[in-house]
C-alpha cells in the first residue's frame with residue numbers, strides 16, 4: 001500500500017533506531033548470549049520457506065515453529081500450535097492455529113483475535129467463521145489465530161504482563177511487526193508470529209477487536225478507505241459505522257498494510273462479554289469477504305448497502321476534567337450536534353462537578369462503561385468528519 005499518511009514511517013524508523021541502540025549497549029556489556037542473539041537482528045524478508053514441525057504434540061495438536069500453508073494437505077482442516085516466545089520458566093507460549101485448506105488453490109486469508117486479552121466477541125467471531133467453512137468446497141485457504149496475546153488472555157486483560165523490571169503491562173497492539181530479537185517478550189512474540197506464521201501466508205488479513213475493559217464501543221470497522229482493496233472488504237459488512245483512518249504504527253493491521261497486504265480492524269462492541277448478536281454481523285460480513293475473494297461460493301449476505309452506514313475520518317475524544325460518577329446523556333450510535341451536552345459528572349455529595357459537550361457533529365462510537373472516572377479518561381468518542389484530515393490518529397482500538 002503506497003498510501004501512507006505522513007509521519008508514520010518516520011516514527012517507525014525512530015522506534016527501530018531505539019531498539020538498535022538497546023542492542024548495541026547489550027553487546028558492549030559482553031554477554032555472549034545477547035551478542036549472539038543480536039547478530040541475527042535483521043530477519044530475512046520472507047523467512048517462512050517451508051513448515052517446521054518441532055516434534056512436540058500438545059493435546060493431539062502438532063507444534064510448529066514456522067508455517068507455509070502450501071505444505072498442508074488440501075481439502076482438510078488442520079489444528080496446530082505455533083511456538084511463540086518463551087516464558088520466564090523457559091517453556092513457550094503457544095498460540096492456536098486453525099487452517100481451513102481448500103481442495104482447490106486460491107487466495108489466502110488470515111483472521112486474528114486476542115491481540116488484546118479482554119476482547120471475547122472477536123474470538124467468537126473468528127471461531128464461528130472457521131466452523132462454517134468446509135475445506136472440501138473451498139478454493140484457497142483461511143487461517144485463524146484466536147489467542148495471539150496468550151498471557152493477556154489467561155487473565156482476560158488487555159495487556160501482556162511482561163516480566164521486565166517487575167511486571168510491566170505491554171499493549172501488544174503497539175508492537176507489530178515485532179522484532180524476534182526485541183527488548184521485550186511481547187515484541188519477540190510479535191516478531192515470531194509475524195515473520196513465521198502470519199505474513200508469509202496472507203493475501204489479506206482481518207484483525208478482530210472489541211472495545212476495552214471499562215470503555216464500550218459500538219460495531220464498526222477501522223481501516224484506510226482510500227485503499228481500494230480495503231474499501232472493497234469493509235463495505236461488505238452490514239455494520240453501521242466506518243472509521244476511515246490509518247491510525248498509528250504498531251497495530252497489527254498496519255503491519256500487514258506496510259508490507260502490501262490489505263488489512264483492517266473490525267470492532268465488535270464491549271470487552272469481556274460475548275455479544276452474539278453483534279458478532280453475527282461480523283460473521284456475515286467476513287463470509288462475504290471470503291466470497292469476494294473467491295474462497296467460498298454462494299450469494300452475498302447483507303452488506304453495508306443493507307444498513308445505514310455513517311463514515312467518519314476522525315474520533316473526537318471527550319476527556320474527563322474531574323473525578324466522580326459519570327452519567328451519560330447519549331447512547332452508542334446516537335447522532336450528536338456540536339455543542340450538545342453528552343455527559344455530566346457528580347462528586348461524592350451528588351453535586352454536579354462537570355458537564356461535557358461535544359465540539360463536533362457526528363455519531364457516538366464509544367463510551368466509558370466504568371461509571372466512576374478520574375480526570376483525563378476518555379468518557380465519549382464521537383465519530384465525525386474532519387474537513388482537513390490530519391492523517392494518523394490515536395484511538396484505543
Ligand SMILES: [Zn+2]
Pocket residue numbers: 115116119173209210211397
Ligand atoms: Zn483491541
